Amino acid sequence: MPAGIMIPATHMPSMMGRNGNVAAYGSSSGLSLGQPNMMDGQLHPLDMTQNTSESEIARLREDDFDSKSGSENHEGASGDDQDPNQRPKKKRYHRHTQHQIQEMEAFFKECPHPDDKQRKELSRELGLEPLQVKFWFQNKRTQMKTQHERHENTQLRSENEKLRTENLRYREALSNASCPNCGGPTAIGEMSFDEHHLRLENARLREEIDRISAIAAKYVGKPVVNYPLIPQVPTRPLDLGVGNFGAQPGLGGELFGASDLLRSINGPTEADKPMIIELAVAAMEELFRMAQMGEPLWLPSLDGTTTELSEDEYIRSFPRGIGPKPPGFKCEASRETAVVIMNHISLVEILMDVNQWSTVFSGIVSRAMTLEVLSTGVAGNYNGAFQVMTAEFQVPSPLVPTRESYFVRYCKQHADGTWAVVDVSLDNLRPSPVVRCRRRPSGCLIQEMPNGYSKVTWVEHVEVDDRGVHNIYKQLVNSGLAFGAKRWVATLDRQCERLASAMATNIPTGEVGVITSQEGRKSMLKLAERMVISFCAGVSASTAHTWTTLSGSGADDVRVMTRKSVDDPGRPPGIVLSAATSFWLPVPPKRVFDFLRDENSRSEWDILSNGGVVQEMAHIANGQDTGNCVSLLRSANSSQSNMLILQESCTDSTASFVIYAPVDVVAMNMVLNGGDPDYVALLPSGFAILPDGTTAHGGVIGEVGSGGSLLTVAFQILVDSVPTAKLSLGSVATVNNLIACTVDRIKAAVSCENA
Structure with a gap:
């Protein structure tokens, strides 16, 4: 929508500024x-060369490639011209001139895949046949690929040798270990600073695992206490002196600088943390099973295109959790799988960084923040990380109320290399607002695939009071396309393609x-x-x-x-x-x-x-x-x-x-x-x-x-x-x-x- 356009009076009879002037888009920003x-200023469009590319697959003949220069062609007499009693003549090589090689080298740097038109133009300029030009570029590409692979192999060999040497050093240190007091053999022995640091880190992780296991053994199986709910305090709109529009209330609800409900929620107390960790551990187990189980937990829909959760089977399969469904709440459960163009480590980082998460899912997450980090996980990755968070989930319409949730997020790497990130509500621990949405264990499993891709299985399971949804949106919300797993996965797939485009190292053709x-x-x-x-x-x-x-x-x-x-x-x-x-x-x-x-x-x-x-x-x-x-x-x-x-x-x-x-x-x-x-x-x-x-x-x-x-x-x-x-x-x-x-x-x- 451009700026600075005068609005015709026939369309906009009441568009009056403070001084009685009629105008639109007067601001430089809206x-x-x-x-x-x-403002004075003029954008000067610059000419932009449109690169063209060709995808061609050609099998190169051995006699058309010179491994030294990649720029020689050779030929021999045809079968009709040869004497059967004579030995075959040695193939005669035709070396390209230095000028021809320099010209084709320069063109190769700009465009390694010339099309037919470009090859014909080069052949005319250099006095070569189009087929000779085509074979030269094929040979050159093969030569560059071989050099690149050779360089990579050299690096890998060097890295492998370094690791082998380090491994031998550690083996020797362990085999020659001795007690510093008596000089006798010992399992630990004197060790280097690096070895000592690694052992301390292992001991710390072992203690962390033992502590979580003890908490789980103490609490798992016991029902979660339902804390009394405190009525929600209505927010007071900001009075801007708008006046009274008949029977309408005064305009308010300032967004920029408004009191943030999410920020008003305090982090968990020390007494709550053991139960939060226990709940997250149980939620991770539930998510893993929910993502992998079939019937009778997940039943095919009537049209056969989706699956639906059997609530009775769910209660039988997962008796523990956050308690029974509140009266008046409706269950929404969905599962979706997709392959996305992003590696598994990057996906985990996005999900565990609240800023990246809310940016990638900006169409679903209107606001989010981390209240407290209970554990950062293993050094170098998020395995074992716990975060207490709050977020507001939205549909882009003022006719659908947002869903506010207070939850713990837990990330874990499983034995088969699969990563899982799970959310589960902590609304029973909240100090104030009435709960209108509870997240039962929801999240995703991420499996590494070749070439930087990942397979994502998403489970979304909430209980919600959706009576505030406008009638025209009720069918959409009930279908699961508004807040369900299909929307999360579709958004993630699209955003992964956008991120891949943003990280491109060259300006794509087109x-x-x-x-x-x-x-x-x-x-x-x-x-x-x-x-x-x-x-x-x-x-x-x-x-x-x-x-x-x-x-x-x-x-x-x-x-x-x-x-x-x-x-x-x-x-x-x-x-x-x-x-x-x-x-x-x-x-x-x-x-x-x-x-x-x-x-x-x-x-x-x-x-x-x-x-x-x-x-x-x-x-x-x-x-x-x-x-x-x-x-x-x-x-x-x-x-x-x-x-x-x-x-x-x-x-x-x-x-x-x-x-x-x-x-x-x-x-x-x-x-x-x-x-x-x-x-x-x-x-x-x-x-x-x-x-x-x-x-x-x-x-x-x-x-x-x-x-x-x-x-x-x-x-x-x-x-x-x-x-x-x-x-x-x-x-x-x-x-x-x-x-x-x-x-x-x-x-x-x-x-x-x-x-």
Whole structure:
């Protein structure tokens, strides 16, 4: 959504600034209702060579390869020209000239896999046959591969020899060990500092294992005490002097700087820690069995596409745990398996680092923090690590309440090399709020696979009071696509592809535009990542802020919320008004996603673009699906020369997002030059597209892509650059009109496509 565009009065009759001026996108970092902030500056697109590559598999003949130079060809007389009574002539070699070799060497450095056109052009320039050029490049690639393998073998031999020498030294030290007091033989003996350090570490680990085993033996089998629940204290909205909108409550729920419910929860007491460790050990055993057992614990669904947990069999199989299901709670249990492009060690690090975990799963985890680390695990990895955590799980819509959970996370490496990370609720130990969601043992098993891949088996098992879910989202929540294992695994798979793209050492073929360096590419991806996190955290019904419903807007329940930003380099200072609405569309999610992410159809829903053409200036692919990408857009409208649009679109089998934010040209130039993107102010807006949980035939849960869509539309608008300013009725009416017009346009456009 570009900035600096004047909004036509026919569309926005009430968009008035503080001085009576009508404007939009005036801020360098988002929508604005104040004066336009026109900044000088112009992005200079740089020509970018598009590399081409060819995948070719050729069997090289022995007589076409010279192991010394890789640049010789040879030939012999044909069978028709040879005398059968004579011995075969020795093959005659034709050595390439030094000039030909230098030219092909230089080209090889730029492009080791030339296509047919490039080979023909080289052959003309060098006076060679195209087949000679082809064989030279084949031979050169084989030679480089051989040299690389030889170098790796040398390194491995050296490392192996070093380990063998060290092993012999340790064996000799152990065999010659003697008692320092009497001089006689002993099992320990005098040892080096390294050996002494290792033995001390082993003794410490043995004590840790013995201690945990003693705790488990003491507590396992005993029922967990149910502590009395204390009624939840309602949060008091922040009074910004908004005034009374008829029968509506005053706007409140400041997000930036609000009192954080998660931070108000204290860590466990010393008396609680033994029971927490015992509970985590039992939960790990339960997770391992839940991930591997079949029938009768897991039964096939009616359509045969998924499995469902038998609650009766679960109670028989796992009598211990966190106690019976509370009255009024509903059980949600699911299991999903996938192979992802990330090694098992990196996956464990992501899951055990709360910042990485909440970033990778930003569409599911709105907020998370570690309250206390009970154990860091074995030195060098997370085997045996215990963390007490709290988190808030979300669906990107203000119509679905978030699920707050207080739990312990335990990581363990099993004997077969499989890693497991399990969560289990500690809500019975909480000092205050009423429990609305309990996590029974949930988590994942991670198995190492070749070539840096991992097999992930995810189990999600919760008991929840979901009576606050809006009717249009109930089918989605009941299907398990909202909070279940399928959504966790699909998100992880997509994010692993994104991380692989971000760590690429070269700019892949097909990425075009103004990105000319690897540093600029990484900075742009980092800025887009922060934009997505900010959007997801601000669109859900979190306990950190309160939405106010506006009626009579033409859309289904427009929710608005004020936010105050002070001294935050990632957001513009002042009062921000957020508006969001969610509604159902009788169109499959993929069709809605393709329509919203396409820059060619942007003018059909973006009322602030004035029907102008939007041009893609840069494109970064983030996975195999063409819909997963980051784009830099520019409006053809001349009044938008000082603003660009950063957009990220992402999709998987359970959710899709199209998120964008206006960015100042000067700031974007800094990012493209590899500058720090953390100081670029953003106010992201966009769309979250979810399946409605039904097939086109209705009533039966089916594959995503059939049935209808649940679309959330959200805007963030800077209404005043002064954080202490009062919010006016005109600003609220303007935002209400903006979101209503956008919804109407989207409904009309997709309905025409669906007709």
